[in-house]
Amino acid sequence: MNEMLPRTAIRAARTNLVWLALPLLAFGIAVAWILSTDPLVGFRNGAPPIENLTFERTVLDDSGLRLLVRAGGSEPMSVAQVQVDDAYWQFTQDPPGPIARGKAAWLNLPFPWMLGEAHAVKVLTNTGATFAHDIAVAVPTPQATPGQLRLQAVVGIIVGILPVAVGLMFYPVLRSVGREGMAFLLSLTIGLLGFLFVDASAEALELAGEAAAIFQGPVMVVLGGLSSFLLLMAVGRRNGAPAGLALSTYIALGIGLHNLGEGLAIGAAFAAGSAGLGTFLVLGFALHNVTEGIGIAAPILKKRPTLWSFVGLTLLAGGPAVIGMWLGSLATSAQWSALALAVGAGAILQVIVEVGAYLMRQSERGRDVFLTPPVLAGLASGAAFMYVTAALVKI
């Protein structure tokens, strides 16, 4: 009996292997048959291949104009000629040759672009199909020089770190609030996070629309957001529902991821010349983000965290704006900004759920707490404040 058991087990495992191999084998045979006999030949009607070209990055510098293009055709695509403003210009391609589906290549043109003016680029493929790209405002693309990095870091600090720090400085004042004040602050946090969630999702979907079809932008955004939400929920709940400093850390992380995506988008827009980062705009962003600090402070009002915790929370929530600015202006493409914003949106959703759960636990009224005047007022003022201050920065 004792000898029989492992033998049957081994036999069962072998049988399972056979059953596993069978469908794979069947698919392999089907693929081989399709490739060898070409049953789809009847569909070939002489139509030219489908072509698609996405412009991912535009770099303007002393040596002219450079474009990163990604091919999305049914077959490898050949860039034959490039027009700028209805004139053919010589160009080099790196790497040269036909661009395979999903692959990207740089087109380098010695084009004397004109500062502050618009240019229209048109790429012609070997079939004569054209793909247009507008340079709305020609400005030199930021280079990775120490001076430029420092400048962008300063902007990142002003829009990301400064407002969070200012918000957290309300901490001593907020400590004295009563139970209702606490409920107001927590729901204010939910309100502002709700705004950020909608804003980040919309922006992610918009950017996803600019990305090459091969990235399936909208699906990528939804999956990216859901994954980050589920992952953070799982991590956050491994030792029960987060509260206190842990909850504050999650809020800071969610806001930080959002700021990363925001930084990428601002950086990319800055690099493309489509957004001038004026002083007013930067201050608008700073004001817009002040409530984030208050939100982070809300769950730790009744604790006594160390000063370093505050520094850590500030850097976690605001620091990614700096990194986002750097990456966005120097190296990103639409799909990566979209993904970062989607991950941020997922993280914010997790925080909304957790802050809501925390709010319910704080009061003894369970779900009904959301219908109390302080909570309704908090939700409304959080979202409203964000909406109104966002008007300063939306162009």
Added chain:
Amino acid sequence: MDKPTRLDLLRRRSLLMGGLAAAGGTAICTSGALGQQQAAHGSHAAQTGAGASAPMSSMGHGAMMTVGDVDSTANGFDPTEMLTDWETGTVSTLPDGRTLRTFEMTAEDRDIEIAPGISFPAWTYNGRVPGPALRAKEGERLRIVFRNYASHPHSIHFHGIHAARMDGVPGAGMVDPGEEFVYEFDAKPFGCHLYHCHAMPLRRHLHKGMYGAFVIDPDPKRHPDHADVARSRLLGTPENAGWQEMVMVMNAFDTNFDAENEVYAVNTVAHAFMKKPIKIARGKPVRIYLVNVIEFDPINSFHLHANFFDYYDQGTTLTPTLRTVDLITQCQAQRGILEFTFAEHEPGLYMFHPHQTEFTELGWVGMFDVVEALA
């Protein structure tokens, strides 16, 4: 309280370490991105070479050009050879003693390379765009045997004087695929004319490539007042051999079929005469048979640099219709003869182009290379 305890110090240090680790992570992320950027830069600098050291100044007109060369062998026609490639057909004598000139023409579908690397699904006469430059003498009987090997009905509509049933329009000389038709009429009036397909939709049949020059030389016997001029226009005479004659068909191509041209040229290939200037012997007068067949844009023009010319609109006169001009315009199907000389110029490259700068910058521009004598 005043002195930090050991525990406090420890905590601070560990937090600092944590902060450093986080900062380190950031640095790695950033330098990864920077590395990419630098790599791209390096390769770019290597490609542009000297251009990188002299920004912008090196980006003169020289770079405003198509990249590469068109494979004339694969195309089966060469824009430079087409300048002087006259189709004179086969000649026989009719019972009444008149000359009968017979041309063989076909229609064929064909992919042609109109600018380096850009192929265009053309409809052609005799496999080339523009079609053969037909040349006859005033008063001859012309017979054009037209066979349609293409996928659509086509015709040849001649700009000339002929009977209605020879007009090449629907109901008169329209030829279905696989069919044949013979157009027959007298060569008149003398001048610089054209022919084109007149199947519907006309615009598509024209811009797909179905056109060509049709030149009727004046018969000196019929023009005693200007017999010398007529002789200089008549192909095959010693007077005519003293001229450098060329035929230029100004055409354009809408490669993405959006009713706007992407490529402009004379004799089809963009920038052909920029990359290979047309040799002109300084002492020899130049005569250009110029035909405009572009679609979508209402007019085209011809501007000669550093020189002036006499112009014979439609070529139907032996005295110029315009004297001493350096620019003429032609609407669709308009044509004419330009006569000029570089005899008193110093040798060098003299540009010619339409003075619609858009056409120029999209490929219709060329150079005359004026030399002392042709090799």
